[in-house]
Amino acid sequence: MADEKLTLDEIAEKAGVSRTTASRVINNRPHVRPELRQRVMRVVGATGYRPNPIARSLAMQRSEIMGLVIPRSTHALFDDPYFPSLIQALAKTCNRHNYTLALFLFENEADEEQLYPRISKQGLLDGIILQVGEINDKLASRLMQENFPVLVIGRPKDVPDASYLDVDNVAGARKAVAHLFATGHQRVATITGPLATTVGIDRLEGYHQVLQEHDCPSDPALIAEGNFTRGGGYQAMQQLLPHQPDAVFIASDTMALGAMDAISEAGLRVPEDIAIVGFDDLAPAAQTTPPLTTIRQPIAQFGRKAVELLLDIIERGPYPPRRILMDTELVVRDSCEVHAG
Amino acid sequence: MADEKLTLDEIAEKAGVSRTTASRVINNRPHVRPELRQRVMRVVGATGYRPNPIARSLAMQRSEIMGLVIPRSTHALFDDPYFPSLIQALAKTCNRHNYTLALFLFENEADEEQLYPRISKQGLLDGIILQVGEINDKLASRLMQENFPVLVIGRPKDVPDASYLDVDNVAGARKAVAHLFATGHQRVATITGPLATTVGIDRLEGYHQVLQEHDCPSDPALIAEGNFTRGGGYQAMQQLLPHQPDAVFIASDTMALGAMDAISEAGLRVPEDIAIVGFDDLAPAAQTTPPLTTIRQPIAQFGRKAVELLLDIIERGPYPPRRILMDTELVVRDSCEVHAG
DNA sequence: ACAAGGTTTGGAAGCGCTTCCAAGTTTAAG
DNA sequence: CTTAAACTTGGAAGCGCTTCCAAACCTTGT
Numbered sequence: 001m002a003d004e005k006l007t008l009d010e011i012a013e014k015a016g017v018s019r020t021t022a023s024r025v026i027n028n029r030p031h032v033r034p035e036l037r038q039r040v041m042r043v044v045g046a047t048g049y050r051p052n053p054i055a056r057s058l059a060m061q062r063s064e065i066m067g068l069v070i071p072r073s074t075h076a077l078f079d080d081p082y083f084p085s086l087i088q089a090l091a092k093t094c095n096r097h098n099y100t101l102a103l104f105l106f107e108n109e110a111d112e113e114q115l116y117p118r119i120s121k122q123g124l125l126d127g128i129i130l131q132v133g134e135i136n137d138k139l140a141s142r143l144m145q146e147n148f149p150v151l152v153i154g155r156p157k158d159v160p161d162a163s164y165l166d167v168d169n170v171a172g173a174r175k176a177v178a179h180l181f182a183t184g185h186q187r188v189a190t191i192t193g194p195l196a197t198t199v200g201i202d203r204l205e206g207y208h209q210v211l212q213e214h215d216c217p218s219d220p221a222l223i224a225e226g227n228f229t230r231g232g233g234y235q236a237m238q239q240l241l242p243h244q245p246d247a248v249f250i251a252s253d254t255m256a257l258g259a260m261d262a263i264s265e266a267g268l269r270v271p272e273d274i275a276i277v278g279f280d281d282l283a284p285a286a287q288t289t290p291p292l293t294t295i296r297q298p299i300a301q302f303g304r305k306a307v308e309l310l311l312d313i314i315e316r317g318p319y320p321p322r323r324i325l326m327d328t329e330l331v332v333r334d335s336c337e338v339h340a341g
Numbered sequence: 342m343a344d345e346k347l348t349l350d351e352i353a354e355k356a357g358v359s360r361t362t363a364s365r366v367i368n369n370r371p372h373v374r375p376e377l378r379q380r381v382m383r384v385v386g387a388t389g390y391r392p393n394p395i396a397r398s399l400a401m402q403r404s405e406i407m408g409l410v411i412p413r414s415t416h417a418l419f420d421d422p423y424f425p426s427l428i429q430a431l432a433k434t435c436n437r438h439n440y441t442l443a444l445f446l447f448e449n450e451a452d453e454e455q456l457y458p459r460i461s462k463q464g465l466l467d468g469i470i471l472q473v474g475e476i477n478d479k480l481a482s483r484l485m486q487e488n489f490p491v492l493v494i495g496r497p498k499d500v501p502d503a504s505y506l507d508v509d510n511v512a513g514a515r516k517a518v519a520h521l522f523a524t525g526h527q528r529v530a531t532i533t534g535p536l537a538t539t540v541g542i543d544r545l546e547g548y549h550q551v552l553q554e555h556d557c558p559s560d561p562a563l564i565a566e567g568n569f570t571r572g573g574g575y576q577a578m579q580q581l582l583p584h585q586p587d588a589v590f591i592a593s594d595t596m597a598l599g600a601m602d603a604i605s606e607a608g609l610r611v612p613e614d615i616a617i618v619g620f621d622d623l624a625p626a627a628q629t630t631p632p633l634t635t636i637r638q639p640i641a642q643f644g645r646k647a648v649e650l651l652l653d654i655i656e657r658g659p660y661p662p663r664r665i666l667m668d669t670e671l672v673v674r675d676s677c678e679v680h681a682g
Numbered sequence: 683a684c685a686a687g688g689t690t691t692g693g694a695a696g697c698g699c700t701t702c703c704a705a706g707t708t709t710a711a712g
Numbered sequence: 713c714t715t716a717a718a719c720t721t722g723g724a725a726g727c728g729c730t731t732c733c734a735a736a737c738c739t740t741g742t
Contacts, residue, residue, distance in 0.1 A: 050462035055698030396728035
């Protein structure tokens, strides 16, 4: 294996060709006589030469690095396996496409201000995958305005031409709540995500829709807002308990864990006293007692798709905006038995 | 805010100075008359100019990007909040030092082979933080051999001159096991991490040491190997149960969750029948019933320190190797009451 | 008033690569 | 055998920045 840094010129010289020709063979381009190509290849093999990616980036005006930015994430990032799974899926796909994934985590607006220049300006990043948080996330708009290739994960609001990839949260929530009704439950409550996020709103919307279809007026007392953390689920469930729901649709598995804490603390049982359907189907869902019935997000595909969409935007420009909703799937486990009543 | 891409030359021209001078003021270097400095600053402000980081990298032979590589991580990464916490701490510190963090996740040797060229060769990365997995992780050796700035997280074996940062696992395990004895337990078992990792070995070593100090021969039947996942903890506990330990030191909180599943499934109670001490003190530890007594790793400091060490290595070279063990702290909660017997 | 030393300034080279272009060489076709 | 149409090849100009160096300009002390 090589040691000292080699340059293309040195390779070219050793192979007795011009820099241009050497470049051609290294980039596997046509217009090189097979014999020469071989000669260069041999030198490359022998020396362990690898082109300097920075120089290449400068010349090609493309870095093959994409950024992943996750704003306002502290607690959820610690608490919810959604993010690790997503990050892993993205990193894997990036690498498969010979891209590098750079990570930007913001905790607050100050971070955002400070980091903004680093992610936005021409050069380092070819594009950005932005996990959208709050509804009015300015970040997406700012980046779009600067004509920066952006793919939003989640459905942004007030960002007209944004391309985004999201799970069909309304449909997913509908599946969950419909299942609760189908298993004979009547008083179906919900623990929502933060209602300042579209994901929170959409899952609540699905809940409302199904209630309406069952001629069930929605009762504000049966709706509690959570924050996608276990602690948040716990507190929300405590609010709900006095109103005696017989089932709860909970907008994330992690919150479901918290809710189950609250339920068992109150001396009640899942699913006998209260049925539960969660959302996400990440590792913890299968490990609760009882195992959680939940809505599966195809998170690996999700990561793959996200990278591919961004690549496409980088390649072919932002118009027309790409907008994709991915389907979810109801995974039936034991937290939601058929109801006797 | 600017839109089209500006170059240093354009700034220089607009300010009526040479490119060199413009560069000086942008990099805040001396030898510029205050008046000129102002003039350039004003133009920069007005145009929103930001230097192209790639070009700068090429000229300075430094990219201000560091890599984080986590090999063989699939299951644990999904399952254990240790990694998200670590990643977050690292990303944050990087940003504070104006560095960008690039993520490389390997799932298997094939990935490693495929990605190796991308991370190793001159250019893109100034240095690498390597989360060490298996004992014989070739990756660290390879990178060291290529004279690449590397900081290992965890204690590598068979990599002579590696700089590393680790938690003092032996001492931590000692605290845990000592606490178990101090609370009156006699038959203390352990669930280890993978014994092909130094962290697994070290925590077991601490266990052995304390047993020996209590004139307690270590009984192989009281030692079960886990894999840092919840499922692994569950299985290991099932192995242990027939041998009736009255306490278990479990090498990670995540495994402790699994062990508690097994214990309650067997109709036993924590801490009355079996006391438990975990390791990590991440979010889930405080949320179990009963809350887990555990060993706290200072993971945020850990991330900070890691980045700073790597920066130091980049700056001042790899010698002498830096080797730092960080202290842990016993966090007493309720999984380990004073024992009646 | 003048030399010695310091500060400011910009020209030009260079970081390592891609790529345009023109010149040279083959091949195919007429 | 000629001419057009390919294909090969390398020179040279860039990508946008830093930095060496020499020239020009100020100080200051004597």
